[in-house]
Amino acid sequence: xxxxPLSRERILxxxxxxADRDGLDGxxxxxxxxxxxxxxxxxxxxxxxKEALLDGVxxxxxxxxxLPRVEVPWDAWVRGFVAGVAQMAREHGGAFEVLLRRPxxxxxxxxxxxxxxxxxxxxxxxxxxxYGAVKTVALAVLGCCLEQANAASADLLQTDVRGLPxxxxxxxxxxxxxxxxxxxxxxxxxxxxAGLAARIARS
Amino acid sequence: xxxxPLSRERILxxxxxxADRDGLDGxxxxxxxxxxxxxxxxxxxxxxxKEALLDGVxxxxxxxxxLPRVEVPWDAWVRGFVAGVAQMAREHGGAFEVLLRRPxxxxxxxxxxxxxxxxxxxxxxxxxxxYGAVKTVALAVLGCCLEQANAASADLLQTDVRGLPxxxxxxxxxxxxxxxxxxxxxxxxxxxxAGLAARIARS
DNA sequence: GCTGTAGGTCTACACCGTAGGTATACGCTC
DNA sequence: GAGCGTATACCTACGGTGTAGACCTACAGC
Numbered sequence: 447x448x449x450x451p452l453s454r455e456r457i458l459x460x461x462x463x464x465a466d467r468d469g470l471d472g473x474x475x476x477x478x479x480x481x482x483x484x485x486x487x488x489x490x491x492x493x494x495x496k497e498a499l500l501d502g503v504x505x506x507x508x509x510x511x512x513l514p515r516v517e518v519p520w521d522a523w524v525r526g527f528v529a530g531v532a533q534m535a536r537e538h539g540g541a542f543e544v545l546l547r548r549p550x551x552x553x554x555x556x557x558x559x560x561x562x563x564x565x566x567x568x569x570x571x572x573x574x575x576x577y578g579a580v581k582t583v584a585l586a587v588l589g590c591c592l593e594q595a596n597a598a599s600a601d602l603l604q605t606d607v608r609g610l611p612x613x614x615x616x617x618x619x620x621x622x623x624x625x626x627x628x629x630x631x632x633x634x635x636x637x638x639x640a641g642l643a644a645r646i647a648r649s
Numbered sequence: 650x651x652x653x654p655l656s657r658e659r660i661l662x663x664x665x666x667x668a669d670r671d672g673l674d675g676x677x678x679x680x681x682x683x684x685x686x687x688x689x690x691x692x693x694x695x696x697x698x699k700e701a702l703l704d705g706v707x708x709x710x711x712x713x714x715x716l717p718r719v720e721v722p723w724d725a726w727v728r729g730f731v732a733g734v735a736q737m738a739r740e741h742g743g744a745f746e747v748l749l750r751r752p753x754x755x756x757x758x759x760x761x762x763x764x765x766x767x768x769x770x771x772x773x774x775x776x777x778x779x780y781g782a783v784k785t786v787a788l789a790v791l792g793c794c795l796e797q798a799n800a801a802s803a804d805l806l807q808t809d810v811r812g813l814p815x816x817x818x819x820x821x822x823x824x825x826x827x828x829x830x831x832x833x834x835x836x837x838x839x840x841x842x843a844g845l846a847a848r849i850a851r852s
Numbered sequence: 853g854c855t856g857t858a859g860g861t862c863t864a865c866a867c868c869g870t871a872g873g874t875a876t877a878c879g880c881t882c
Numbered sequence: 883g884a885g886c887g888t889a890t891a892c893c894t895a896c897g898g899t900g901t902a903g904a905c906c907t908a909c910a911g912c
Contacts, residue, residue: 563820589792617766633781641844
């Protein structure tokens, strides 16, 4: 009757689904166990701790993403990386924020960073410069995709403007009246590419 | 003997200090209450819920920051905004991540965004363009300052590279050997300014 | 002096991660 | 086949969390 033998993989998959559906807090050990029809503590035979489980969800997330992993020009890497992360945020909105709570590591992450570093080195940046470029891109896109994933910060600049005096914040009110949605990811992509191009030209 | 009457302000200040010292999870209601020599549920007379308390911490954080609030050229606004947020991350490392968990709102936040929007409008961007620029800057800097504040993601790209095969990730290994620290905030500032300049020129 | 109310306390609940001890079921060697 | 080590699941229990509801108590206004 025990449909499938409990395994790390099954646990991680379940946690990812739960997180996608109910947010990261919805992926408690007890809920995962319940979903799998198993006692809480049984999970500990496959996952040593909650943090390890979240790290596993990060792996799972990276595995599902289409990030650049082969040699490309630096600007293509930037576009591909941003697009890949944005896709993750779209498809795994609930689980996305785990990338901000746990370190992003493992072979899959390293592989993407490796080809990014190579691309910037080929473009003429030195080691530190390439590292700075990759790190900046990675962290900036994380921040920008937060709002795509997280309902709480979705209306980052819009919340509460209604209610504040129009006379004091005229432009903000104009914005809320005129703009309905802005594609931050598109803006970020362009800004990063243009900005890094200038940086490379100057090197 | 009851030194001072409990108040929202005193609670928020205490929560901020606790969060700074022990991280955001160190600011539990019980610990705040304990620090103030008061029963947990007494806090509820001044703060309706834990989320409201965190929102208050956001306020407190913004109040402590030196963000641009007067009319300046757009590039000065970007530099000032990034520097201000980076300073917050430096001085309130433990509490910083609250900006990623709760919406950033209130008059203080709106005031900064307002002058940013104005600056970009004066530079020639339309309403949506200005909004996109401000939003992108705000979110990108949030992501980049995370690593300055949060120990977990501090070594975002470096963790675990040792242990992965040198042959497969040669550049990553070179980086960990050569580079000790990169000022992501400085890189981000330059990239944003250069990238937005290109965007403005094209408009 | 009575009463309404604000602001404190106490108890209790449901949830969380996880440590320690126990039972069962498998694959191995004799 | 008998014995046994190991892996995996279970149970109980602890200390932590946010919060709801009943209670008490001191003070202000009539």
